[in-house]
Amino acid sequence: MSRSLRVNPIACEAHGMCIELLPELITADPWGYPIIAPGPVPGHLLPLARRAVAACPTLALLLDQDN
């Protein structure tokens, strides 16, 4: 069961925590909003992905289970 990151763009306020914590998969656009690398999160990055999700002050970062 793979997992993918997704942003709720309405909730996101560009605090940038996820970009700091998971630069391997999340980069900033010119306005500071996160751009997520497409595809499932590689297994070795899952702990960091969970940390980024937990750190988001607006709960805008989601770790979805892929179907």
Next chain:
Amino acid sequence: MSTARASRAGGAAGRRALPPPGLPRLIPPGGPLPLADHIGRYGPVPFRAAGLITEVERAGLTGRGGASFPAGRKMRTVAEAGHRARPLRGQGGAVVVANGAESEPASGKDRLLLSRAPHLVLDGIALAAEAVGATRGYLSLDESQDELALQLAAAISERERAGQNRVPVQIVGVPAGYVASQETAVISQLNGGAPKPTFTPPRPFEKGAHKRPTLVQNVETLAHVALIARFGAGWFRELGSGPGPAAGSALVTVSGAVTRPGVYEIALGMPIGALIRWAGGPSEPPQAILAGGYFGGWLPYQQALGVPVSDPGLRAAGAALGSGVLVLLPESACGLAETAWIAGFLATQSAGQCGPCVNGLPALAGLLEQLAFGQPDRRAFGWTQRLLTLVAGRGACHLPDGTAAFVTSALATFADEVRRHATAGPCSRVRRRPVLPAPGYAWGRRAS
């Protein structure tokens, strides 16, 4: 379907109406019919007929609001979600929303259908409600259309007295704005929130109005459902031709440089050239066609003539059916200026919720304005390309993706124009009044 056979046999006996043999199917000549005359023309509403959803699936009806999603599949999903939800909650029932707000500026077909065949739409609401197990119905309309709302309110009362509504139907006025009639925005408004798109999931079919599974269908789609329920899938498919799913008829709005602009009901798959001849031909030399509205795409005129008016046909050519909008752009207009105009309009239509849309669309519109009207920095084209990839897919609704697709298609169709502007500056045609409608928009801002 037994209903269809019964109505054909009944028609021969003179007691039931015959199905319309050709076109028009949806909009009868003359004014709107009172309920009794409407039933006289089309036959009684076939309530309690089993298998309507299967019949709609067999008909291959697709949504006429813009996304061309299979209507039967949507109905089945809501029916199943309603079935699952019912045991869990005190009072059950799905909700049906007929979307008639028609916020696509160049489209007029939903308003025309509602004003000329209100009971066909209301039949569709009642039948769809019965099929998906709904206990409430809503009809969303553009809130500025007071006359239309009053006319529909009268038609709903008329049906109430005749016991033809099946569920209570309430009219909801949707405020102006390109995204206010997007389906999650309508649901948000019905739930007492702002008329703005929401983040999905949950999707309306899972948890929509009043947290109930909700079927949101365009009003024209529901009018087709009312006819399929009476005359069957076989009759529906007598019109429409390939490639791909292109069954039945559709209402299209033709405007711009044509002799007789207006709403036409066509068999899907009709070539664009034949439709333009039907609309009296070009009124002045045309250069391109915008198909599908502002989430659609541009086609060079000569190349467009053989393209079938259907979602698969238009998609193969790089546009879309959308809500059935076709605008002919005359040679006397500048395609680049029109694109900058509409990109600016769409930027003002943002609900202001998603960062990439709030920041990206005005930046994109500003760059296009430079490309069209200014002496652009030589990097402006590259920046534009970069912005197109930055905004696409990054909003809660499709406003950023749709805007990016519209601009991408324009830059391909008007590539020569872009090059001429880059080397020689703005052409003389940028001075003319824009052909494409942008209600409530003045260059660079919302007009108050």
